[in-house]
Amino acid sequence: MTREIERVAGIPVVQIATIVPIMLTVGTNRIVPGVAIPHPTGDPAQGPEGDKKIRREIVMRAFRALTTPIDEQTIFEK
Amino acid sequence: MRLELHKVKIEKLAFAEKTYVQKRTLYIGRAEAEQLILEDTRFISAKIDLAMPGEKTRIIPVKDVVEPRVKLDGEGYFPGFFAPMKKTGEGQTLVLDGAAVVTCGPIVAFQEGFIDMSGPGAPYSPFSQTCNVVLSVEPREGLEKHQYETALREAGLKLALFIATACRDGGAASQVEEVQVFEKEDTYKENAKYPDLPKIIYVCMNITQGLLHDTYLYAADLRPALPTLLHPNEVLDGAMVSGNCVSACDKNTTWHHLHNPIVQELYKRHGKELNFLGVIPTQESTILDGKLRAAALNLSIAQQLGADGVIVSEEGYGNPDTDLCLNAKFFENAGIKSVVVSDESAGTDGASQSLADATPEMTAFISTGNVNEMIEVPAMERIIGYPAAIAELSGGSTESLREDGSMYVELQSVIASTAEIGFNKLGCEWI
Numbered sequence: 484m485t486r487e488i489e490r491v492a493g494i495p496v497v498q499i500a501t502i503v504p505i506m507l508t509v510g511t512n513r514i515v516p517g518v519a520i521p522h523p524t525g526d527p528a529q530g531p532e533g534d535k536k537i538r539r540e541i542v543m544r545a546f547r548a549l550t551t552p553i554d555e556q557t558i559f560e561k
Numbered sequence: 562m563r564l565e566l567h568k569v570k571i572e573k574l575a576f577a578e579k580t581y582v583q584k585r586t587l588y589i590g591r592a593e594a595e596q597l598i599l600e601d602t603r604f605i606s607a608k609i610d611l612a613m614p615g616e617k618t619r620i621i622p623v624k625d626v627v628e629p630r631v632k633l634d635g636e637g638y639f640p641g642f643f644a645p646m647k648k649t650g651e652g653q654t655l656v657l658d659g660a661a662v663v664t665c666g667p668i669v670a671f672q673e674g675f676i677d678m679s680g681p682g683a684p685y686s687p688f689s690q691t692c693n694v695v696l697s698v699e700p701r702e703g704l705e706k707h708q709y710e711t712a713l714r715e716a717g718l719k720l721a722l723f724i725a726t727a728c729r730d731g732g733a734a735s736q737v738e739e740v741q742v743f744e745k746e747d748t749y750k751e752n753a754k755y756p757d758l759p760k761i762i763y764v765c766m767n768i769t770q771g772l773l774h775d776t777y778l779y780a781a782d783l784r785p786a787l788p789t790l791l792h793p794n795e796v797l798d799g800a801m802v803s804g805n806c807v808s809a810c811d812k813n814t815t816w817h818h819l820h821n822p823i824v825q826e827l828y829k830r831h832g833k834e835l836n837f838l839g840v841i842p843t844q845e846s847t848i849l850d851g852k853l854r855a856a857a858l859n860l861s862i863a864q865q866l867g868a869d870g871v872i873v874s875e876e877g878y879g880n881p882d883t884d885l886c887l888n889a890k891f892f893e894n895a896g897i898k899s900v901v902v903s904d905e906s907a908g909t910d911g912a913s914q915s916l917a918d919a920t921p922e923m924t925a926f927i928s929t930g931n932v933n934e935m936i937e938v939p940a941m942e943r944i945i946g947y948p949a950a951i952a953e954l955s956g957g958s959t960e961s962l963r964e965d966g967s968m969y970v971e972l973q974s975v976i977a978s979t980a981e982i983g984f985n986k987l988g989c990e991w992i
Contacts, residue, residue: 502849503849504883504886504918505880505917508917509917518848519848521770521771521772521847
């Protein structure tokens with residue numbers, strides 16, 4: 484889906500998901516690793532405040548990835 | 562280590578006052594068995610039905626299947642659940658061969674399956690060929706799903722043990738028709754006996770993802786555990802128990818673990834074609850580091866034992882495909898030849914990419930079938946369980962159940978239809 488949105492509509496896409504090898508295999512260009520499959524953008528084990536902090540960090544990283552020019556598949560680890 | 566499976570053949574089921582076996586017929590004391598289940602206050606009702614091969618019967622939705630067994634020379638079965646916590650795989654075990662306890666109840670709705678005892682759907686499940694004692698329960702109001710899963714998992718094990726124990730105490734040992742022996746010493750001694758045979762290890766991947774996707778080893782949840790090494794006898798004698806509510810087609814039921822065909826086939830070839838080192842029950846984590854850790858430790862154990870080759874079987878599909886790829890990759894890059902066994906989700910036309918992940922190191926792949934293949938099954942005269950559940954099963958939809966009672970569903974809604982430990986006779990053909 485991410486590839487098709489980029490190809491057909493020309494809109495850059497960031498994919499946040501946990502299993503990075505699958506995103507690499509299917510051809511996602513901008514990759515932000517998620518925390519875990521049941522909770523990709525947070526970590527309930529860290530409590531409400533810690534969870535929110537992680538969520539914010541991941542979403543902000545996704546925004547940065549979206550606005551970063553790339554010429555190959557890129558994983559935004561930090 | 563020597564394990565003897567003392568098999569009493571079961572070809573027929575009937576209800577009776579008491580539970581016993583006579584002339585290949587297993588009599589179930591219905592009232593006493595239902596009462597046993599109702600001792601658990603998590604249930605408000607328990608009902609036992611019998612289903613025989615060839616009957617026009619559908620069982621839906623099925624959670625787990627358990628073979629009735631008990632130690633002949635010890636207490637209980639399934640250590641940590643219904644036996645004292647001690648090592649399995651030694652001594653004598655009574656097996657009611659041909660009988661199965663099937664647990665039935667809508668827990669997670671979309672992640673249970675069905676069994677047809679006859680018709681075109683029957684050959685897809687091994688449990689159309691077993692004499693099934695089907696347990697259907699109703700949980701008490703307010704019981705959380707995970708508590709319901711625990712309760713029903715335990716109820717299946719308990720009922721299977723109760724039946725086997727009653728038969729044992731009623732003298733079933735005199736009706737044993739076959740004794741199957743599994744015997745193998747430790748790896749050090751076996752290596753000395755067969756220095757020239759290739760050393761093969763088996764990695765058994767298990768769904769260990771929490772949220773009712775769990776597998777138990779000696780009653781311990783495997784999810785937060787690490788890969789470990791088992792003697793194959795332990796697997797064949799009740800060390801592993803399924804706690805999975807996952808797509809029906811490729812979950813390894815508890816019955817499958819007891820019969821693991823990869824373990825049995827490697828055993829048959831041990832000392833002849835190969836040296837079977839043992840079994841590594843391993844994880845499928847929901848975290849990437851967890852997947853990497855499990856693959857690294859599987860390799861570490863194999864390397865410590867000097868493995869030349871490995872067979873890896875998957876459980877489930879989707880994200881576990883990455884675990885499968887990582888295992889193949891790590892083993893191959895370390896010079897250990899790997900063969901993987903998995904099913905495929907290749908779409909209803911079989912044309913889609915069949916695994917979620919891929920890696921060039923995965924060079925030997927055995928397919929156990931396409932989970933998305935459509936099948937049509939006719940109406941049955943008798944339904945045990947909850948027929949409307951098909952709308953909610955993986956591989957079913959609201960349109961699946963037609964007015965006349967027939968169903969048009971994906972193969973994945975049939976229990977164990979694409980079991981990835983290779984129990985069935987299905988495969989995919991390259992075209």
